Amino acid sequence: MTYPTKLPRGGVDPPAETLVPRDSGITNAAVPSRALIPLLQHSGKPALCLVKPGDRVKEGMLIGNADGSRSANVHATIPGIVVEVGEHCLPTGEVCTAVAIELGGEFETSGKPRSRREWESLSRLDLLERIRRAGVVGLGGGSIPTHLKLAIPPGSASSIFVANGVESEPSICADDALLREKPSDIMEGLRICQALLTPARTVIALGEQSEDLVPEFERLVRQKGIKADVAVLPSRYPHGHEQLVLAALGSRSPAGEQSATVLNVATLYAIFEAVILDKPLIERVLTVTGSPVSHPRNLKVRFGMGVRDLLEECGGLSSGAAKIVMGGPMRGVSVDSLDLPVTKVTSGIVAFEGLAARPHAELPCIRCGSCIEACPWNLVPTRLFKLVRIGAAAAAEREGLSSCTECGCCAYSCPSRIPLVAVLRQGKHALRGSDA
Amino acid sequence: MTWLVGLCLLPAAGWGVFLFGTPALIVLAVSIAAAILAELASTLPFGRFTLRDGSAFLTGFIVGLLMPAGAPACVPAAASAFAILVVKQSFGGLGRNWMNPAMGGVVFALLSWPGPMSQWIAPKGGAVQGAVMPPLEALRAAMAGPGAKETTPLAILSSSGFTFSDLDSQVLGWINTHVFSPMGISLPPGTFDVLIGHVAGGIGIVSVPLLMLGAWFLLFRGIIRWHLPVMYLGTFAILAAVFGGLGSGNGWFAGGPGFHLFSGSLVLGAFFVAPDPVTSPMTNKGKCIFGIGLGTLTFFLRFFGSLGDGVAASIVLGNCAAPLLDRWTSRRVTGTQGGAA
Ligand code: SF4
Numbered sequence: 001m002t003y004p005t006k007l008p009r010g011g012v013d014p015p016a017e018t019l020v021p022r023d024s025g026i027t028n029a030a031v032p033s034r035a036l037i038p039l040l041q042h043s044g045k046p047a048l049c050l051v052k053p054g055d056r057v058k059e060g061m062l063i064g065n066a067d068g069s070r071s072a073n074v075h076a077t078i079p080g081i082v083v084e085v086g087e088h089c090l091p092t093g094e095v096c097t098a099v100a101i102e103l104g105g106e107f108e109t110s111g112k113p114r115s116r117r118e119w120e121s122l123s124r125l126d127l128l129e130r131i132r133r134a135g136v137v138g139l140g141g142g143s144i145p146t147h148l149k150l151a152i153p154p155g156s157a158s159s160i161f162v163a164n165g166v167e168s169e170p171s172i173c174a175d176d177a178l179l180r181e182k183p184s185d186i187m188e189g190l191r192i193c194q195a196l197l198t199p200a201r202t203v204i205a206l207g208e209q210s211e212d213l214v215p216e217f218e219r220l221v222r223q224k225g226i227k228a229d230v231a232v233l234p235s236r237y238p239h240g241h242e243q244l245v246l247a248a249l250g251s252r253s254p255a256g257e258q259s260a261t262v263l264n265v266a267t268l269y270a271i272f273e274a275v276i277l278d279k280p281l282i283e284r285v286l287t288v289t290g291s292p293v294s295h296p297r298n299l300k301v302r303f304g305m306g307v308r309d310l311l312e313e314c315g316g317l318s319s320g321a322a323k324i325v326m327g328g329p330m331r332g333v334s335v336d337s338l339d340l341p342v343t344k345v346t347s348g349i350v351a352f353e354g355l356a357a358r359p360h361a362e363l364p365c366i367r368c369g370s371c372i373e374a375c376p377w378n379l380v381p382t383r384l385f386k387l388v389r390i391g392a393a394a395a396a397e398r399e400g401l402s403s404c405t406e407c408g409c410c411a412y413s414c415p416s417r418i419p420l421v422a423v424l425r426q427g428k429h430a431l432r433g434s435d436a
Numbered sequence: 437m438t439w440l441v442g443l444c445l446l447p448a449a450g451w452g453v454f455l456f457g458t459p460a461l462i463v464l465a466v467s468i469a470a471a472i473l474a475e476l477a478s479t480l481p482f483g484r485f486t487l488r489d490g491s492a493f494l495t496g497f498i499v500g501l502l503m504p505a506g507a508p509a510c511v512p513a514a515a516s517a518f519a520i521l522v523v524k525q526s527f528g529g530l531g532r533n534w535m536n537p538a539m540g541g542v543v544f545a546l547l548s549w550p551g552p553m554s555q556w557i558a559p560k561g562g563a564v565q566g567a568v569m570p571p572l573e574a575l576r577a578a579m580a581g582p583g584a585k586e587t588t589p590l591a592i593l594s595s596s597g598f599t600f601s602d603l604d605s606q607v608l609g610w611i612n613t614h615v616f617s618p619m620g621i622s623l624p625p626g627t628f629d630v631l632i633g634h635v636a637g638g639i640g641i642v643s644v645p646l647l648m649l650g651a652w653f654l655l656f657r658g659i660i661r662w663h664l665p666v667m668y669l670g671t672f673a674i675l676a677a678v679f680g681g682l683g684s685g686n687g688w689f690a691g692g693p694g695f696h697l698f699s700g701s702l703v704l705g706a707f708f709v710a711p712d713p714v715t716s717p718m719t720n721k722g723k724c725i726f727g728i729g730l731g732t733l734t735f736f737l738r739f740f741g742s743l744g745d746g747v748a749a750s751i752v753l754g755n756c757a758a759p760l761l762d763r764w765t766s767r768r769v770t771g772t773q774g775g776a777a
Pocket residue numbers: 374375376377379381403404405406407408409410411420421424
């Protein structure tokens with residue numbers, strides 16, 4: 001066991017509403033009767049559509065082909081008939097092509113044991129190809145196609161590799177559930193990454209709520225003969241972010257340098273499934289929570305399932321629900337339609353009651369400095385915000401605007417309820433506009 | 437938030453009204469009313485209504501608390517109006533003013549009406565009726581004259597003929613005989629009066645214990661952070677202890693910091709005024725430097741200056757430096773090499 005060398009500063013402690021009972025495990029969500037599968041579920045270019053309405057698809061069949069290397073494959077998550085291929089809105093507001101599949105036909109793979117494939121004799125390229133083919137992307141929030149993160153120049157080695165089990169948002173506990181349910185498979189995924197990266201140091205970083213798993217993981221490390229340390233990091237938001245995890249472990253990753261690699265534990269599990277079980281990424285574990293949800297829980301959900309169906313699975317919503325957010329309570333996006341589908345980037349669905357969702361009037365900035373204290377990136381949010389408001393986005397950029405990760409800590413802690421993140425985001429848009 | 441700060445000042449204000457009676461109530465009412473009217477007059481024509489944020493009320497309240505109870509009504513009225521109209525609104529209102537409005541107003545009044553600003557009223561049950569002075573002012577008068585030989589502020593006061601209340605001598609007499617005489621110590625006369633604030637002075641600043649009660653609540657609720665007040669009071673106390681005796685010919689280490697901490701508006705200034713977010717630095721490091729600076733300024737102004745007790749004037753001076761401290765103390769952006777600003 002290793003200990004964090006430097007506790008990152010900043011961040012906020014929202015009331016930790018762990019409504020999901022500990023040890024409630026992972027429930028398999030029902031197979032949706034219709035899945036709406038967007039071809040952009042990762043950061044990069046959308047996949048190219050391979051199907052047309054009327055086509056019959058099998059479970060796990062490739063329906064979107066990665067468009068170049070900065071893209072990821074997309075697979076059918078249910079068997080059935082393609083009923084529509086058209087433009088649809090994503091929760092983020094982007095519009096992209098999505099494939100609607102109506103359930104029908106046989107399940108050829110689900111529920112049947114899969115044979116394990118041997119991987120240790122495979123070459124690096126073959127391993128990467130298996131991961132790429134399965135459409136694996138970062139499930140911790142970044143959603144960068146994973147083969148990009150694992151492809152390091154031949155002959156080089158990564159200085160540190162971190163298996164990140166620190167939850168990315170408060171109230172979300174899907175990673176913790178997966179760590180409890182599939183520790184051995186996650187470790188197998190970790191070994192595959194070690195083979196690809198040959199890191200000098202490997203750390204399994206757990207959040208505080210998973211602290212009791214330390215002995216289990218240390219046992220697995222010994223049993224599999226892996227060279228890795230287990231560390232417990234504070235779960236303060238947003239310290240699950242990969243740069244802050246690296247900082248806490250005493251390593252910085254200067255922009256552009258590829259020597260540190262961080263992968264979320266859910267991604268490691270997806271790598272395990274892709275390489276060893278030959279199973280494409282068609283489902284993920286996510287947390288459905290919030291006080292209006294009757295039975296908050298962690299569910300394994302197929303991509304394309306609608307938010308409405310998913311909430312039904314959790315016993316529906318009480319009448320008090322006023323706002324539904326996809327993602328976590330801090331960075332999630334409020335949805336205006338319950339028909340939006342779950343995608344690879346959806347780490348959770350959070351429902352809020354009336355009071356918590358009520359908008360507040362914005363007051364003037366009183367220069368209290370709370371936002372400065374809260375920003376984990378040492379920015380001065382109030383200054384950036386004032387610069388953006390007066391149209392000086394370029395000046396804000398010189399003071400670090402582009403380092404802002406939109407974590408939301410500043411706005412969360414602002415007593416004047418200034419929508420700092422929204423304004424900073426506008427500033428970034430303005431910058432991009434002036435570049436083009 | 438602002439309302440809560442006002443609430444925390446209520447006990448001390450209540451004590452002032454109790455001690456000085458109706459005149460104190462009138463001064464408070466006039467200064468608050470003037471601040472609110474000035475705020476209305478300067479915002480309503482522009483279609484804004486800003487009373488709800490409480491800042492105009494608090495400005496008027498603090499101006500009133502710093503006034504002597506006997507001040508004629510026009511003085512607090514003018515000070516509040518100056519605070520709101522000139523110091524705050526001419527810069528664009530809440531959040532844009534670089535100087536603390538209440539302190540600006542008080543300094544304005546001190547400069548304009550030094551006479552009315554020392555119309556003290558004797559506290560209820562005090563020894564002398566008529567011409568009274570707060571201990572701090574009396575001390576300065578005594579030290580200005582020749583022949584102050586005693587070593588502590590309270591002893592100087594006693595020998596210069598300053599009298600304390602009967603209550604003071606009764607309480608101290610009892611404590612000295614029953615508690616301290618076995619240990620060979622004896623508390624000088626005046627200790628009790630100065631400690632609980634049973635003296636003449638500004639309406640809301642005489643009772644340090646009640647101010648501390650409110651301050652403790654603000655700290656506890658996280659409305660103010662400890663950096664600034666601790667640095668401020670600490671710096672001042674050290675300077676007063678080391679150099680405070682020099683002026684009265686007592687040499688080093690004879691300043692009587694305790695007396696000075698409990699006199700004048702130091703505690704009110706350190707906990708309720710200087711941490712005003714608008715006019716103090718935003719970073720913790722900046723707040724510390726700011727506090728040290730204020731402590732030093734207050735020391736010099738109080739011991740070698742003439743503008744009241746030095747607190748209001750030093751906060752006004754310190755405010756000028758706050759934006760600069762923000763620039764100097766901003767941190768390197770995580771994951772980059774250069775400076776943040
Ligand atoms: S949203 Fe940006 S500016 Fe605000 S705290 Fe997060 S990183 Fe800092």
